[in-house]
Amino acid sequence: MAEVKIHAESRTEFGKGAARRIRRDNKVPAVLYGHGSDPVHITLPGHDTMLALKTANALLLIEVEDGESHLALPKQVQRDPIKGFIEHVDLVIVRRGEKVQVDIAVHLEGEAVSDTLVVLEAQSILVEAEATHIPDGVTVSIEGLEVGAQIHASDLTLPTGTTLAIEPDTLIVNITAQQTAEQAEAELAEAEAEAGIERAEPEAAAEEPVAAAAE
Known part of the structure; x- marks a missing residue:
């Protein structure tokens, strides 16, 4: 599986308000964790992230603006239940050769x-x-x-x-x-x-009226 390179920004603001501002800029709040390291809070470009996550188990090369890079797999992707856009991504850090x-x-x-x-x-x-x-x-x-x-x-x-x-x-x-x-x-x-559901019996065909025409 080929790696998908995504450029990320460090994130210092947290909470619902900060997340809304990030999404308004067409970006996605995310967190990187794994291998005993402290969680790394980042912001991903919305369009690139959406395209990358169309592939199941996408292998991502996250390049953070501070010069660090991390190989990661999507662990959990939260989407808006109505519109379907990505709200947040949890990424687990992996290493080459790791099972x-x-x-x-x-x-x-x-x-x-x-x-x-x-x-x-x-x-x-x-x-x-x-x-x-x-x-x-x-x-x-x-x-x-x-x-x-x-x-x-x-x-x-x-x-x-x-x-x-x-x-x-x-x-x-x-x-x-x-x-x-x-x-x-x-x-x-x-x-x-x-389930205790009783079917309604079909109604009997209505009798045709007999016309008694008086001459």
Whole structure:
């Protein structure tokens, strides 16, 4: 994974008011920590940070204006729940060659046989890898799998240098029979009954009036 260089400024103001001022300038308040060092409070450029964090487990080379540089991984990214912009970033300092534990995405390829339902039980898995060689994800082939087939963590082919950090028997993919309309209706009815929901009976068709025309 290539490093993304970001120039940062030292931050000396704290609190909600200071954070709002920073965001108004299209910047992001952040903190660097790790390896027993004191937290380093910095400000990141908003646009560059947004682009960098579009990639999961982005490896960042943070160059602070005082001349210091830090290799870091995003630990926690806080976003505005409505507008989605980045409000704050926690960055953990890493070193070249150091092993870190990160979540990587699980990608499916291929198609199972017809009339099956592919259930992705784990959309990501925890692995251990070198900080400078974190894989983008792991690809799992489901080509031709039939009902009853299962793929566990131990079945995954991980990149060289990457190892599992979860139990090997963790279920990743489960192939089940596709549900029929009748089964879905019966399952819904059962769930409604357990929840005490009574279905309204369809109204009987209104009787057509008999016109008695008097001659």
